[in-house]
Amino acid sequence: MSWHTGPMTGFDLESTGVDPETDRIVTACVVTCGLAPGTDSRTWLADPDVDIPAESTAVHGITTEKVRTEGRPAAEVVAELVQALAEAVEVGQPIVIMNAAFDLTMLDREARRHGVKPLTDVVGDRLNVIDPRVLDKHVDQYRRGGRTLTDLCAHYRVRLDDAHSADADALAACRVAWRIARGYTEIGTAALATLHLAQVRWAREQAEGLRDYFARTPGKESWAAGVRTDWPLIPFEAVGADA
Template identity: 60%
Template sequence: MTAWFEGRLAGFDLETTGVDVETDRIVTGCIVQCGGKQPTQSATWLADPGVDIPEGAAAVHGITTERARAEGRPAAEVVEQMVAALAECVLAGLPVVAMNASFDLTIVDREARRYGVQPLVDIVGGDLRVVDPRVLDKQVSRRKGRRTLSDLCDHYQVQLGDAHSADADAIAACRVAWRLGTTVEQLGAMSLDDLHQAQIKWAESQGRSLAAYFRRTPGKQAWADGVRTEWPFIPAQRAGGDA
């Protein structure tokens, strides 16, 4: 039986207008299919999010409001295509590899609801399987310090390329996931189904631990209330409904 990391992987990454999953919008996105002894295929999108892109966000991913309006496709069109592409991957049995998956998948969910697109979860149901390098790394590595994608790439000796470019980040996430599968026996030996279920529990535990840390850290106590423990996405009905 082929190990989960030896088969085809669907890397997924977004760049957005900000970090609030309920109100922020998709600017760029990429889905890259790689591995499984097949050629790499990628699909990328640039959206006009319909709102101004804050300077801080543009400084991270390089897409200004002016460029998005001039070159981007209508947001509703992008979201519909993105959900369809993700659904195709999931229904083909590919795991979605996403760094901090609960952010990207929740943003897509809210955008779909915003534009009247059938949400991914309603299309694929229980078939969704996700591999989140951030959750995996936090579970198996007790080292101190930051755990951004750049940090994980450095730690696992993976080439990142153009950081904060959706296509570069998507392929890098797949490479980190592959490295984790090949070097950590506990992870590599698990079936994809078992790995997915384990990450649900691990992410919840990690979220509770982070909230506890905030509560006991002067100046950060209020941050604890914003920590969410749901994974791989925050259900809309538990997040105040559609934004």
Template identity: 60%
Template sequence: MTWSAGRLCGFDLETTSPDPETARIVTACVVQVGDKRPTQSRTWLSDVDGEEIPAEAAAIHGVTTDRARAEGSDLRQVVEEVLDALSAVVMAGVPLVVMNARYDLTLLDREARRYGMTPLTEGLGDITVIDPFVIDKQVDKFRRGSRKLADLCAHYRVRLDGAHSADADAIAACRVAWRIAQQQPEIGNASLSILHKQQIEWASSQAESLAAYFARTPGKEHQAATVRREWPLVPFVPTPREGS
């Protein structure tokens, strides 16, 4: 059986900023679909640990600071429950489908460390990830235009029910991954372990290409140094203590 015919787990976060090192989780979704079984979905809204949600972030996902504080659960509890949910999925052998995994999985890793929790990858070792963002850029390298989730949904004719909500995006990412698998036999017929290893190489190559673009583009040269090549998450580097 091909991986796309089996169970898939979509994971998505909506957050306070585009920097996974400092952003906080606003909403999260873990959804299991496929394998001819009912969809199982769980979503969370956090209180962002008392921090402010910038207006530009709220404009994207629709959650304001006031709403998060009034309706959100303790962020520590949210992180713990998300880790537990994902751990159960990984232990069951279900691959994680994460659009732009480098961001979401890095952010979850940093949140876990802030609260002294065992990060997902350290607690379980290797995990299998399917990243529609990376795979699409590999199989259709020269297509022009944006490659955000909404764009991929339009390109692959996938329904997106409410962009920029964690549950809608998580399900849509699974749908895009499934569609690519149907259209691209080399993706759909690959074993999960091989596909995961291939994405590590593809993501690194794509990052190098982006860095080169920044380096040769006037006004964007400084951005080249900020491009990360690691995938599916950026390894954590402890900050040296003052005076050490």
């Protein structure tokens, strides 16, 4: 059975900002697709114990007031997220994450911040990630236009309601991954562990290409230094204990 014809678990976060090293989880969703008769979805609202900037609220619609009154303690949410993903890994399901290096790095740093055992320490090398962004760039390298989840949904004819809500984005990422697997034999027939390792290489090559582009583009040279090649998450040791 090909990996995309069985259950897969989607994961998505919305956060206080765009730096996975220092920003915090606000909302999260873990959704399992490919089940009969439908999907199994769990969502969380966390109180990050910091104010949510207005520009982040403008993206996902969650205010500081809302998390203060309705959110659960961040440590509890992070522990439950790690457990939910670990359970999916234990039964052999791929974890589908759009731009995985952001979400998994943020979850890792939040776990360390709150004294929760990080996901990679729990499951080790059994973690197999499917990243629609990496897959799409590999199979259709020269296509013009954006590569956001909204862009990919439009290109692969996947319905996306309420973009930038964790539950909608997690489900849409799974559907995009399924479309890519159906459309490209090398993706759909690959063994899951083999495909994970291939994405490590593809993501590195894609990041190196972006870094080279920045380095040779007037006005963008300084951006090159900020491009990371790590996937599916930035190792904690790479940024140091003070990050």
